[in-house]
Every structure is written in C-alpha cells, then in structure tokens.
Amino acid sequence: MAKCVVCGKKCGDKSIRKGGKDFCCVDCLKQYEDKNKPDTKANVCEFC
Numbered sequence: 001m002a003k004c005v006v007c008g009k010k011c012g013d014k015s016i017r018k019g020g021k022d023f024c025c026v027d028c029l030k031q032y033e034d035k036n037k038p039d040t041k042a043n044v045c046e047f048c
C-alpha cells in the first residue's frame with residue numbers, strides 16, 4: 001500500500017495520487033504543494 005509522502009501514513013480510500021506521489025488526504029497534498037512552490041520559500045518550518 002502506498003504511503004503519504006507528507007505524513008507517512010498509509011494511504012486509504014481518500015488517498016490522492018499526483019505527480020507520482022501519494023497523499024493520504026487533500027490537506028497533505030496542499031501542504032506538499034505549498035512547500036514546493038518555487039516562489040514561496042518559507043523561512044519557518046511548520047512541521048518541526
């Protein structure tokens with residue numbers, strides 16, 4: 001079973017696959033996209 005690339009949870013029914021990556025939910029997909037925006041480099045890590 002695929003694992004979410006953001007939180008590491010196993011992906012279930014609500015999993016989303018985008019760009020070859022698996023996400024367990026829309027929130028994780030959003031977080032991933034936010035983090036990887038080229039023009040939005042966050043200086044503060046919100047996951048630590």
Ligand SMILES: [Zn+2]
Nearest residue numbers: 004007024028
């Ligand atoms: Zn996740």
